[in-house]
Amino acid sequence: MKLNSVGVMAVALGAFLQGAAASAPNAIGIEPEAKPLAYNPMIFGQFLEHFDTQVYGGVYDPTSRFADEDGFRKDVIEALRAIRTPIVRWPGGCFVSAYHWQDGVGKKREGTWNKAWRVEEPNTFGTDEYVKWCRKVGCEPYICTNAGTGTPEEMSDWVEYCNGTAGRFARMRAANGNPEPFGIKYWSVGNENWGAWEIGGKTSGEWGNFVLESAKMMRATDGKITLLAAATTQPGWTLPLLKRTGHLINDVSIHCYSDGGWAHAAPNDYIRIMMRTDAAERNIAAVRNIISSAGLAGRVQVAYDEWNARGWHHPGLGAFHQGNAMDFPARRKSDRASVYTMADAVYAACQLNAFIRNADLVHMACFAPCVNTTGPIFVHKDGIVLRTTYYVFKLYANDLLPYRVPAVVTSEPLKYEKSSTAMIDAAVTADETRSRYVIAVANKDPAQARAVKIDFASLGAKPAATLSGTVLTGPAPESYNDINAKPSVVPAEATFNVKDGAIDLPPHSVCLIRITR
Numbered sequence: 372m373k374l375n376s377v378g379v380m381a382v383a384l385g386a387f388l389q390g391a392a393a394s395a396p397n398a399i400g401i402e403p404e405a406k407p408l409a410y411n412p413m414i415f416g417q418f419l420e421h422f423d424t425q426v427y428g429g430v431y432d433p434t435s436r437f438a439d440e441d442g443f444r445k446d447v448i449e450a451l452r453a454i455r456t457p458i459v460r461w462p463g464g465c466f467v468s469a470y471h472w473q474d475g476v477g478k479k480r481e482g483t484w485n486k487a488w489r490v491e492e493p494n495t496f497g498t499d500e501y502v503k504w505c506r507k508v509g510c511e512p513y514i515c516t517n518a519g520t521g522t523p524e525e526m527s528d529w530v531e532y533c534n535g536t537a538g539r540f541a542r543m544r545a546a547n548g549n550p551e552p553f554g555i556k557y558w559s560v561g562n563e564n565w566g567a568w569e570i571g572g573k574t575s576g577e578w579g580n581f582v583l584e585s586a587k588m589m590r591a592t593d594g595k596i597t598l599l600a601a602a603t604t605q606p607g608w609t610l611p612l613l614k615r616t617g618h619l620i621n622d623v624s625i626h627c628y629s630d631g632g633w634a635h636a637a638p639n640d641y642i643r644i645m646m647r648t649d650a651a652e653r654n655i656a657a658v659r660n661i662i663s664s665a666g667l668a669g670r671v672q673v674a675y676d677e678w679n680a681r682g683w684h685h686p687g688l689g690a691f692h693q694g695n696a697m698d699f700p701a702r703r704k705s706d707r708a709s710v711y712t713m714a715d716a717v718y719a720a721c722q723l724n725a726f727i728r729n730a731d732l733v734h735m736a737c738f739a740p741c742v743n744t745t746g747p748i749f750v751h752k753d754g755i756v757l758r759t760t761y762y763v764f765k766l767y768a769n770d771l772l773p774y775r776v777p778a779v780v781t782s783e784p785l786k787y788e789k790s791s792t793a794m795i796d797a798a799v800t801a802d803e804t805r806s807r808y809v810i811a812v813a814n815k816d817p818a819q820a821r822a823v824k825i826d827f828a829s830l831g832a833k834p835a836a837t838l839s840g841t842v843l844t845g846p847a848p849e850s851y852n853d854i855n856a857k858p859s860v861v862p863a864e865a866t867f868n869v870k871d872g873a874i875d876l877p878p879h880s881v882c883l884i885r886i887t888r
């Protein structure tokens with residue numbers, strides 16, 4: 372492989388790929404007569420919660436030398452723009468289930484007690500600041516409402532405040548300096564109200580009625596909104612919800628963290644994370660079945676609007692018993708750069724591949740969160756660190772083509788203890804006429820390059836001697852990027868040698884392969 376980019380890692384990489392690819396038990400092609408289907412770029416969305424340093428000290432820090440006139444960190448805005456962030460969900464997450472939006476608007480902002488995370492919420496970053504920040508990022512706002520201590524009326528009043536042209540809350544927005552409606556299209560009812568830890572948890576029967584009432588009032592305020600509702604992959608919860616509200620909601624909201632770091636601060640290592648890379652494919656299949664059994668296939672879609680390999684570390688969430696405690700300093704354990712390795716990058720690529728493969732059903736996805744905690748961007752006083760997952764979004768959002776073509780992927784297994792997963796995970800994208808393809812493929816093997824046969828005939832392409840592409844990897848599976856260190860995980864342009872129709876993919880890597888017919 373000849374590398375166009377300079378870099379020690381890139382040269383080392385070359386050693387892996389010079390080898391001729393022997394016959395490959397792994398192969399990527401497409402279904403005959405495959406029809407391209409545009410996937411929704413909203414799958415590259417992000418999430419921002421009032422938790423630890425995501426808002427205050429993250430996106431919003433008037434004391435930072437990187438702050439603009441509104442107190443927003445310009446380096447964070449630039450980094451989110453560089454990955455073409457299409458949508459950011461806000462303000463929570465658990466936070467929202469006891470958040471009253473009126474505390475965060477107007478000239479006078481009182482601090483309130485954040486009952487979810489048990490710290491004071493200064494309310495200096497509220498709806499108006501969030502919308503202004505989204506406009507600078509160039510993304511759609513997406514508001515998750517309070518279905519814990521909130522009411523359907525409070526939710527619909529929030530819609531009026533943001534989108535109304537008449538009524539006291541519309542007038543309140545104008546008086547606060549925003550005469551024009553914000554036009555916020557995306558709204559969800561509640562956050563994980565199915566969870567015992569959530570303030571305002573509800574039974575599935577209660578939830579169906581609550582969402583119905585909320586949807587009625589929110590749609591009575593703005594009939595053009597796209598409405599989502601918290602749901603799960605369990606039919607016992609989500610089927611009653613869909614039967615009660617399927618005619619009024621557009622999406623069900625699904626969450627997944629595969630390495631539950633909220634309680635333990637011992638992140639799972641590379642190979643254990645690899646064994647969880649099929650999470651999104653499994654969850655989407657489960658929800659697809661529920662939506663179909665509710666008779667709503669093609670009507671209700673999926674918003675996978677909180678996902679990450681790593682759970683956020685906040686021991687004590689849900690500890691409402693006597694003597695409950697939350698260990699605040701423990702939250703900073705999520706800041707450890709060494710947690711976010713090539714495991715996180717390969718996991719992220721596999722989830723994004725699943726969203727692309729299921730383009731007919733997945734409408735949106737939001738990586739949780741976008742800044743600090745377990746996010747792709749970490750801020751510090753002298754700048755930002757772009758973690759491994761950031762570069763997956765950078766490659767996918769900028770370099771994939773806009774249509775999904777149904778892929779035919781065969782793969783040998785990657786096994787660990789009693790678990791097994793496909794060694795390679797791929798999605799095939801194309802332009803509308805299928806004159807060009809960009810294949811996104813991950814090699815999960817922690818140690819070995821893997822040969823992958825490209826079924827050129829199925830692509831309608833002539834076999835090539837070399838293919839150009841991009842490789843994201845690091846010197847080791849546990850490689851990560853950190854403050855004051857030369858990043859060890861950055862994308863490198865690459866040329867893949869084709870031998871017997873196959874190319875070699877480096878170990879622990881995410882690759883984009885470009886093919887022109």
Ligand code: AHR
Pocket residue numbers: 420463464465466562563626633677682683
């Ligand atoms: O760990 C963070 C929490 O994860 C979010 O606030 C909530 O939505 C999810 O349970």
